Amino acid sequence: MNIRRNLLLASLAAVFALGAAAARAQDNVLRVATDATFPPMEFVENGKRTGFDVELVEAVAKSMGKQVEWVDIDFKGLIPGLISRRFDMAVSGIYITDERKKVVDFTEPYYAGGLVAMVKEGNTTIRKPADLDGKKISVQVGTKSVAFLTQNYPKAQRVEVEKNQEMFNLVDIGRADAAVTGKPAAYQYVRTRPGLRVIEEQLTTEEYGMALRKDTPELTRAVNAALAKLKADGTYAAIVKKWFSGSAATTAATPAAK
Template structure:
């Protein structure tokens, strides 16, 4: 009887050790660190909103993260092939992508927004864009979207992101239409502009997870709920985008 108990105890110990070893396995993360402020390289290190959030999730999961940098177009295929477990890199949740990967709950609402100078009282909502000078960046979807929804707006088309913001500062444009992360970061850093509360479009970022790893998706969702409940998520949000982002 004693021998049987010893064998059972040993088996349980080995099982617990195996579970602990499994839990400590790194989560393999595909990332394209070229999209500030969400993820980018600074002083040779990855940084950004997603990086800070991922670190908080890693702590809740009890598993380290193993990043692999790659082009954006290669991230989903890397998860499908099994080379990576997840994509955590400002990726939109779309019906097309859902066919080949699973997604966690949304963790950030992006999309197009309107940014104006502080003190501007003539432009307080999207419908006020008609007839106004609106700076947009060439090559982005903001141009086509504006032409379709606000054809009366006078588009100021520029080549670079900073030219778009400079147009607003120099009063060559009444507003800027661009992606929410970049607009929030600029407004926070400069202090001279504000993002209108009503967005033009809504597009949610989620973490793409291999369809072969449903438990990992469930674990990440639980960790995401935890960092939102304990205030960690809001601290990261304010750190990168300011109090107005909440």
């Protein structure tokens, strides 16, 4: 009887030890969701996830002593997935907005951007933001662009697509007069696709933040502390320099006021 009891106790101890080890391992993992279709922020190249956001998150996690476990998801599912605890954080060129702040928390802004319009080089009907009204505009589902156009350009015809690339392609082939998207993605695209241009006057000036659940304030504080450390030791500036140049780098280093 004693032998059987001792074996049972030993088995239970082993189970508890394994459970504790698994819990410790999980504590060292930061599950981060992204929609890797938004170069230069996040995209897939040669089968590997890369980009400004990706490299910055990896550096943040390293500073926190954690490993990143990436979760790929469409942009429109980022906030709902975060709220439902599918992951710990969402980072995918997400603008900090009052509407989003009602349901999730954000880190301190880590990059300044804003919405811009992209058109074909020969387009003479759209020279300034006001010209967008009454035009056919492609936008990505779930992004700030959708609400912005609805509120500010009610006569514009929205063409909503799932992926950033689809949005740009519609302009390229003439099925949309313009695309409205984040400044980094628009400038990245026109650099690689001659014949397209970005309207010089921005539609908005906004800031990107990393989204976290409201019930994990300690994690938000830890990520903010890691970001501050990266800015202080030069790591952040090096990542910015790698992914952006000229005025973009200056903008990133000194975020614009909201």
